[in-house]
Amino acid sequence: MFAGAIAGSLGGVLFLVVGRFLPARIWLRGLVFAGVCYVLATPGFRPARPLVFALFGPPFVAYALALATADEYLVRGRRSSIPSGPESWATRLTRWRFNFFPAYRGTGARITYIRHDWSEVHIRLPLSWRTRNYVGTIFGGSMYGAVDPVYMVMLIKLLGPGYAVWDKAAAVRFRRPGRSTLQAVFAIDAGTVAAIRDELARVPAVARDHRQDGVHRPARAERLTVLRA
Structure with a gap:
C-alpha cells in the first residue's frame, strides 16, 4: 500500500510536469497520460506483454482519467478565477439558487x-456532453447564455431598490x-455605481455598455439601460 501511495504521488508530479503537452479534452488527456505511465512502468515487468497489458492497462487508464478529471475541475478550473474577497451567506445562497434555476442551469454553466x-x-x-456541439467544442449558445444575465443582475x-x-x-x-473549461470574471467597481446614480439624478435613464473579454472566453458586449423606478 505504501508503494502504491508513492507511485501515485510520483504519477501526480509527472502529470503536472507533462500536463501542458497533453490534449485539452479530459478523456483524451487521460488516455495519453495512461499510455505514458504504461510505457514508463512496464519495462520493470517480466511477464508476456499481453498479460502485462491485461493486468496493468485498466488501472493505468482509470488512474490517468481520475488525474485528468481532478486537474480539470480542481486545478485548471480555478487557476484563473481567484476571488477578490469573501462570499456572504446571502450571496452563497443566491449562487446556489441561481445554479438550480432551470433557464440558467440549461446553459451548462x-x-x-x-x-x-x-x-x-x-x-x-x-x-461536457451537455455543452458539446456538433464539432466537439462548446456550443456557442451555451457561451452566450452563460454570460447573458450577469451584469444586469x-x-x-x-443599485438597490x-x-x-x-x-x-x-x-x-x-x-x-472552446475546447476546455471556460471561465469569466465580472466586476463592477464602486465608481461606476456612483456615476450611474449621479447621472440618474439629472436624467431619467442611463445607457451603459459593458464588455466581457478574455483568453479562451467568448467576447461579449452588451448595453444596459438603467431607469429610476
Whole structure:
C-alpha cells in the first residue's frame, strides 16, 4: 500500500510536469497520460506483454482519467478565477439558487463565486456532453447564455431598490473554439455605481455598455439601460 501511495504521488508530479503537452479534452488527456505511465512502468515487468497489458492497462487508464478529471475541475478550473474577497451567506445562497434555476442551469454553466457586495461574479462553463456541439467544442449558445444575465443582475443588486435595470442589446464574437473549461470574471467597481446614480439624478435613464473579454472566453458586449423606478 505504501508503494502504491508513492507511485501515485510520483504519477501526480509527472502529470503536472507533462500536463501542458497533453490534449485539452479530459478523456483524451487521460488516455495519453495512461499510455505514458504504461510505457514508463512496464519495462520493470517480466511477464508476456499481453498479460502485462491485461493486468496493468485498466488501472493505468482509470488512474490517468481520475488525474485528468481532478486537474480539470480542481486545478485548471480555478487557476484563473481567484476571488477578490469573501462570499456572504446571502450571496452563497443566491449562487446556489441561481445554479438550480432551470433557464440558467440549461446553459451548462455554473456561477462559482459571488462577492459579498455583488461587485464581482465568477462563472464556469465546462466542455461536457451537455455543452458539446456538433464539432466537439462548446456550443456557442451555451457561451452566450452563460454570460447573458450577469451584469444586469449585478447592477440590480448594487443599485438597490428604486432603480430598474434592463438588458437592451448584446453582441458576441467567438474568438476561438472552446475546447476546455471556460471561465469569466465580472466586476463592477464602486465608481461606476456612483456615476450611474449621479447621472440618474439629472436624467431619467442611463445607457451603459459593458464588455466581457478574455483568453479562451467568448467576447461579449452588451448595453444596459438603467431607469429610476
